[in-house]
Amino acid sequence: MTDSRFVCARLEDALRDDEPGLLEAAREHALGCPECRAALAAWDATSALGPLLRRSWPSPELEPRIRRALLKQSNAKRRLVAPGWTYALLAASVLLALGLLIQLRGTRSPQAPIDEAERQLLTERAMAAVERSEADYIGSIDRLAKLAEPIIERSSSPLMANYREKLEILDAAIAECRAQIERNRFNAHLRHELLSVYQEKQRTLEKLMQEKS
Amino acid sequence: MKSVAMNLLGNTADAEDAVQEAFLKLFRSLPTFKGESLLSTWLYRILVNTCYDIGRRRQRRGVEAALDDDSKAWEIRAPQGDASLRVTLERTVADLPEPQRSVFVLFEVEGFKHREIAQILEIPEGTSKHALFVAKRALQERLLAAREERA
Numbered sequence: 296m297t298d299s300r301f302v303c304a305r306l307e308d309a310l311r312d313d314e315p316g317l318l319e320a321a322r323e324h325a326l327g328c329p330e331c332r333a334a335l336a337a338w339d340a341t342s343a344l345g346p347l348l349r350r351s352w353p354s355p356e357l358e359p360r361i362r363r364a365l366l367k368q369s370n371a372k373r374r375l376v377a378p379g380w381t382y383a384l385l386a387a388s389v390l391l392a393l394g395l396l397i398q399l400r401g402t403r404s405p406q407a408p409i410d411e412a413e414r415q416l417l418t419e420r421a422m423a424a425v426e427r428s429e430a431d432y433i434g435s436i437d438r439l440a441k442l443a444e445p446i447i448e449r450s451s452s453p454l455m456a457n458y459r460e461k462l463e464i465l466d467a468a469i470a471e472c473r474a475q476i477e478r479n480r481f482n483a484h485l486r487h488e489l490l491s492v493y494q495e496k497q498r499t500l501e502k503l504m505q506e507k508s
Numbered sequence: 509m510k511s512v513a514m515n516l517l518g519n520t521a522d523a524e525d526a527v528q529e530a531f532l533k534l535f536r537s538l539p540t541f542k543g544e545s546l547l548s549t550w551l552y553r554i555l556v557n558t559c560y561d562i563g564r565r566r567q568r569r570g571v572e573a574a575l576d577d578d579s580k581a582w583e584i585r586a587p588q589g590d591a592s593l594r595v596t597l598e599r600t601v602a603d604l605p606e607p608q609r610s611v612f613v614l615f616e617v618e619g620f621k622h623r624e625i626a627q628i629l630e631i632p633e634g635t636s637k638h639a640l641f642v643a644k645r646a647l648q649e650r651l652l653a654a655r656e657e658r659a
Contacts, residue, residue, distance in 0.1 A: 311641040313622065341644045341651075345616025347594050348601065350511040354524055357510075361528050368532055453546070460547045461538075495538060
C-alpha cells in the first residue's frame with residue numbers, strides 16, 4: 296500500500312468500493328500526490344453537496360391526515376378477533392342493534408317487553424362484559440410482556456432491537472386507540488382496532504419468546 | 509421521510525401523499541414483518557417503492573413530474589449554499605437513472621449506510637456502492653459542464 300503508483304492506480308477502486316482501509320491509504324497518499332489530491336477533493340466536494348438537497352417543510356395537516364386514513368383503513372378491514380372477545384363483542388353488537396331497532400320502531404317485543412331503562416341496563420351489561428373480557432385478555436398480554444421485558448433489556452442483538460422498536464410502535468398505537476375509546480366507549484370499530492393491535496402485540500411477544508428459546 | 513419522497517418525486521404534494529401511503533402500507537403489512545431488518549428500514553423500503561409506484565403512475569398518465577416552482581421550493585430547502593448550484597444539483601440528481609438516484613439521495617442526502625440502502629432498495633451492498641460511485645462521477649461531470657456553461 297506504500298507503493299505510490301499502486302495507490303494511484305487503485306484510487307478509483309478505493310472510491311468505488313468505499314473500503315475504509317483503502318480510502319485511508321489513498322488519503323494518506325494524496326498528501327504527496329497532487330493528482331490524487333485533486334481527485335479526492337472533487338469527490339469530497341460532491342459528497343458535501345448532498346445535504347443541500349435535504350428538505351424540510353411544515354406540514355401540520357399531514358399527521359392528522361395519516362391518522363384519519365389509518366383509522367379508515369382499519370375500520371374497512373374487518374379482522375378476525377380472538378374467541379373470548381368475539382362472543383362478548385358479538386353479544387354487545389346484537390344487544391346494541393336490538394336496542395337501536397326497538398328505538399327506531401318505537402315498538403316493544405310482545406313476549407319480553409323492554410323499557411328504556413332495561414335496554415340501557417342490557418347495553419351497559421353487555422359493554423361491561425366486553426370490558427371484562429378485554430381486561431382479562433389485556434392482562435394476559437401484559438403478563439407475557441413482563442416475561443419478555445428482561446429478555447429484551449438484556450439482549451443487544453439487532454433482532455431484539457427490532458422487536459423492541461415494533462413493540463414501542465404497537466404500544467403507541469394501543470395508547471392512541473384507548474384514548475379514542477375513552478371518548479366513545481360504544482365505538483365497536485375502535486374496539487376492533489384496539490383488539491387487532493393487541494393481537495399483533497401478542498404475536499410479536501410470542502415470536503420473541505420463541506426466538507429466546 | 510418527506511425529504512426522501514421529495515427528492516424522488518420533485519414536489520411536496522406527491523411527497524406527502526407518498527408518506528401517507530407508506531404508513532398505510534406499513535400498518536397493512538405489519539403482521540408479515542419478520543424482523544429481518546429494522547422496522548424503520550422497512551418503512552423506508554415501503555416509502556421508496558411507493559415513490560416508484562407514484563412515478564410510474566405519473567408516467568403512464570403522461571404527467572411530467574410537477575416540480576415545485578422556484579419561489580415555493582426555495583422556502584423548503586436548506587438555506588445555505590449557492591442557489592443556482594442547488595438548482596443544477598437538483599436537476600442533475602433528478603436526471604440520474606435508478607438505482608443511482610435513490611442511492612445518492614439515501615447515502616449523501618439522508619446519511620444512510622450502504623448496508624441499510626441495500627436493505628431498503630433490495631439490492632446487494634456492492635451494487636449500492638457501485639451505484640453511488642457512478643452517480644457521483646456523473647454529478648461531477650454535469651456540474652463541471654454546467655459551471656463551464658455559466659462561465
